[in-house]
Amino acid sequence: MKSIDGRAKVSPAFAGDAALEVSHVSFAYGAKKVLRDVSFTVPRGRITFLLGPNGAGKTTLFSLITRLFDATEGRISILGRDVRNTGHKALAPLGVVFQQPTLDLDLTVRQNLAYYGALRGLGRAEIRERTSRCLAELDMAERIDEVVRTLNGGHRRRVEIARALLHRPTLLILDEPTVGLDPDTRQAIVRRMHELARMEGAAMLWASHLVDEPETNDGLLVLSSGRLVASGPVGEVVEQEGAVYLAEAYTRLVRRSGSP
């Protein structure tokens, strides 16, 4: 069986290799500390959800991983390469879906993906082929020549995800990719991303504040007031908190950390 890029599906043995390691990372905007001694790893082949209320530090953490800023303390490495020391080269295996829409509204879906492919050093034929495959995987193939401005929010989000997958990233960072979408579209995207994580063997770090998105076997990180207050498989975290549902466990963790 082949994946979207024609590669063989990932064997279970593949899952577990750490694609991202965050070690003792702290960060402050001036005097305001937003991340405090955060450490975790993100393994390949599955989704790791990063849950936290607004203001928990999720977007800041993503900004550090994508080198928008550099961490003042600690170390972040992607596939074993320190992002601060390796510089821009460390970003090569990374695909990002930003919280804010970042598509060019006046260009078509095809043009947006072609632009991104060129930035990632792909040739024209490669871009054409991968664009078709990635869009087909997200049920967007028939909209390839539509101008992004004419698409609805759900479709735009799918295009952003297809774009992030275009260069076959080993690590995919998704910053609240389903915010503002209707429940059906949200579920469809969550389901699709689970399939992709399994099929592609990619590591995915998915920031969210929606507790119904993770599945029992997904990885879970709970960030609150800049601190990591829980980490592990979703099922284990729920069990450790003596809760039945993730929502209940999450609420307890966040309240205990002192977050409003």
Place this chain on the structure above:
Amino acid sequence: MRLSSYRRALQGIAWREILRFLSQRERFFAALVRPLVWLFIFAAGFRATLGVSIIPPYATYITYDEYVVPGLIGMIQLFNGMQSSLSMVYDREMGSMRVLMTTPLPRWYLLLSRLMASVLVSTIQVYTFLIIVYFYHIPIPLVGHIAVLPALLLSGTMFGALGLLLSSSIRQLENFAGIMNFVIFPMFFASSALYPLWKIRETSPLLYEICRFNPFSWAVELVRFSLYLQWNPIALGIVLGCTVLFFGMAVVAYDPSFGIQSRRGAPGSN
């Protein structure tokens, strides 16, 4: 990243800029209308009253509208440079600069590519203007249209780098209009674009000195000399030096997080 990756990224950025330019036709016409109004109305009005004596690079007396053409080319490039920086501030606020900044290429190279793409657009605008000027029977040597290309690329890069530097210091889109007024108009009017500097010296020595220190004057003179197939090493040196200086400062000052931080506090941000 291999060398081909650098080339493809540059091509991609330039291609996107051209597509955006083509999709915004009003931008194209606005860029042309401005210098044409100056040429057809302002310069035509002064044509009868003002002649320009023989000064390099001109070999004969010339009419005012012939004199003003290089200044209007500078105007197109200056506005385009500022427009490009405005679009960079917009992209930063909208987040699309983040897509560029997460590309595994050096930040200076990405900014330079973006700059070169905007220079390409301004060069297309300038040549469209020169075609109209040609049919308006202003006697610019035909070979001058080709000889001016390197000067256009260099001066366009200088204005783009200046725009980039300004955009680096602007935190929000709303602050941009004020900066435009403080940069574009003083640069354009306090220069050799509309009047020869020796005429300015006769009326105000202070203004003359200001015009001499204005990089826009030197860019206009570089274009003027190139159009008439003459060499102006001082203008070339100054424009080249300013380009390197502005771009270097812009790369150091560029902070893609400005827009992100200005959005902090918005719903959903954290």
